[in-house]
Amino acid sequence: MFQPASLKGDSPTPIDENVRKKFIPIYLLIIILSFIPVSIMEYYFILFLWRTPFYLIFVFLFPFNLVLMIYLLQFGAILVSFLFLKIANLILTPTEGIFERNLKDKNYFFWNLRNIIKKWPLFIMASNPLPWFKNRFTLRFFGVKIGKNSLCDNTWISSEFVKIGKNVILGMNSTILTFGIEQDKFILKRIVIEDDALIGAKCVLLPGTIIKKKVQLGAHSYSDYNSILEEDRLYRGHPAKLID
Amino acid sequence: MESEILDKKVQIISTSGVYKTPFTLIIILQLYIGLLITIFANLWYWNNLYYYFTNQIIFPFPINDSLIERILFICLIPFNIYGCVFLFAFSIILFSVVIFKILNKLSPSKEGNFLRDSKEWKYVHRKFWTAYFPIWLARALPLPWADIFAYRFFGLRIGKNVVLYEGYVDPYFIEIGDFTMTSLNICIFSHLIYQDRLFIQKVKIGEACVVGPQTIVAPGTQMEDRAILGANSYTSIGQKLESDLIHVGIPVNIKLPLQSVEDSQQKVSKIKDTSKKMED
Numbered sequence: 001m002f003q004p005a006s007l008k009g010d011s012p013t014p015i016d017e018n019v020r021k022k023f024i025p026i027y028l029l030i031i032i033l034s035f036i037p038v039s040i041m042e043y044y045f046i047l048f049l050w051r052t053p054f055y056l057i058f059v060f061l062f063p064f065n066l067v068l069m070i071y072l073l074q075f076g077a078i079l080v081s082f083l084f085l086k087i088a089n090l091i092l093t094p095t096e097g098i099f100e101r102n103l104k105d106k107n108y109f110f111w112n113l114r115n116i117i118k119k120w121p122l123f124i125m126a127s128n129p130l131p132w133f134k135n136r137f138t139l140r141f142f143g144v145k146i147g148k149n150s151l152c153d154n155t156w157i158s159s160e161f162v163k164i165g166k167n168v169i170l171g172m173n174s175t176i177l178t179f180g181i182e183q184d185k186f187i188l189k190r191i192v193i194e195d196d197a198l199i200g201a202k203c204v205l206l207p208g209t210i211i212k213k214k215v216q217l218g219a220h221s222y223s224d225y226n227s228i229l230e231e232d233r234l235y236r237g238h239p240a241k242l243i244d
Numbered sequence: 245m246e247s248e249i250l251d252k253k254v255q256i257i258s259t260s261g262v263y264k265t266p267f268t269l270i271i272i273l274q275l276y277i278g279l280l281i282t283i284f285a286n287l288w289y290w291n292n293l294y295y296y297f298t299n300q301i302i303f304p305f306p307i308n309d310s311l312i313e314r315i316l317f318i319c320l321i322p323f324n325i326y327g328c329v330f331l332f333a334f335s336i337i338l339f340s341v342v343i344f345k346i347l348n349k350l351s352p353s354k355e356g357n358f359l360r361d362s363k364e365w366k367y368v369h370r371k372f373w374t375a376y377f378p379i380w381l382a383r384a385l386p387l388p389w390a391d392i393f394a395y396r397f398f399g400l401r402i403g404k405n406v407v408l409y410e411g412y413v414d415p416y417f418i419e420i421g422d423f424t425m426t427s428l429n430i431c432i433f434s435h436l437i438y439q440d441r442l443f444i445q446k447v448k449i450g451e452a453c454v455v456g457p458q459t460i461v462a463p464g465t466q467m468e469d470r471a472i473l474g475a476n477s478y479t480s481i482g483q484k485l486e487s488d489l490i491h492v493g494i495p496v497n498i499k500l501p502l503q504s505v506e507d508s509q510q511k512v513s514k515i516k517d518t519s520k521k522m523e524d
Binding site: 007059062064066067130149151169170171172173198200216217221234236237243 | 256
């Protein structure tokens with residue numbers, strides 16, 4: 001939507017500083033590999049059309065070239081990070097649970113690693129100026145299930161353990177967090193949003209929330225850990241409580 | 245249905261969302277026109293540069309070959325790029341404003357609530373998608389006044405010296421007075437999607453208001469002059485915020501009086517004095 005650059009609908013991916021420093025080469029490798037399809041396309045575009053009779057055709061095709069460039073870069077980034085993610089998942093499959101917030105804990109370390117791998121495609125997804133193939137398309141590659149006709153382009157959705165049904169409306173700037181940091185514990189838990197739910201602007205869903213069908217969650221409220229919102233009811237507050 | 249939307253149950257929810265329609269393809273047209281205008285405005289410049297580096301001509305423009313011109317052309321590249329960015333953004337803004345005005349003529353925008361797939365629903369979506377890309381561009385430009393200009397072009401009444409950098413603002417039915425400040429991460433909605441209904445009501449923000457950080461201004465809100473909406477709160481549909489008061493609450497239900505800094509300091513010193521006497 002008309003978000004300024006600071007409020008793009010990126011995924012929340014805080015990464016531990018030690019992991020961030022160590023794995024810069026992998027991050028750069030993903031960026032470089034994702035530029036390969038774009039550069040091949042540009043090479044042939046210029047090779048075939050930058051000649052004496054074709055200059056005007058080059059000029060008239062340039063806008064389409066730009067749109068293609070944006071999407072090829074995005075698809076390339078998604079594919080490369082998808083492959084890296086598969087390798088990381090072979091070593092350790094992502095599981096829910098409560099872990100130590102310490103790099104010696106394998107689950108916490110691999111969660112950070114997965115976030116580094118996903119960072120670049122998620123960044124491109126959020127800064128894409130065109131409204132097609134954005135959040136829903138990209139997040140589906142990383143295992144987030146999002147149904148038909150649900151609006152999720154202006155929300156911060158975590159890229160793991162999320163399931164969203166059909167016809168869901170997620171409000172402006174609301175956040176879906178499947179991870180929580182409580183002192184020295186690190187929590188990963190699934191969030192399920194069923195069909196026809198309506199979630200207001202600036203809501204925060206904490207890990208373990210289950211939102212049943214046709215639930216309405218008022219604006220500016222947050223749901224507590226492991227809370228279950230019952231079918232066809234209205235909730236709001238800090239944390240969300242049943243109103244009607 | 246009108247009464248149900250104005251009912252308290254619904255006032256609590258304020259969601260904004262707009263569905264993608266086939267009309268969204270207008271963004272490709274806007275991009276095409278903007279890029280063609282910038283490229284054609286630059287043909288002679290790039291032609292000259294190409295000649296200076298390779299001694300070949302792409303397009304038959306007259307070329308003066310002298311050392312001063314060569315140096316000038318290379319030194320002025322940064323200004324040319326900056327000019328290109330402006331030309332691109334503003335040509336797209338002007339083009340889409342024309343389309344926006346035509347859509348307004350075809351179906352004048354109305355307040356009220358509309359069913360899904362009614363004529364108003366369709367036209368509101370069309371207007372939204374015409375305004376989407378130009379405002380995205382204006383927001384992406386590194387200049388604070390570009391987005392205010394874009395909003396004014398689309399027909400919002402925005403006064404002078406308005407602070408409007410970091411927040412979502414709808415492209416229709418919003419009025420903002422002079423010297424108003426809006427803070428970080430705010431949403432000003434004039435539309436609301438509720439089940440299969442679309443609800444539109446005008447938002448009016450007076451002069452010298454302050455809209456605090458993390459707030460939501462719901463459709464139909466009327467802020468009088470010098471009213472203040474506190475941080476982390478949101479208004480309900482059709483609410484009136486009185487002038488010279490601070491309004492806080494989720495949704496707004498508390499009024500606090502304004503205080504000058506001297507007054508509050510005097511009060512604090514009084515409290516300190518009494519507590520000291522108590523200790524003694």
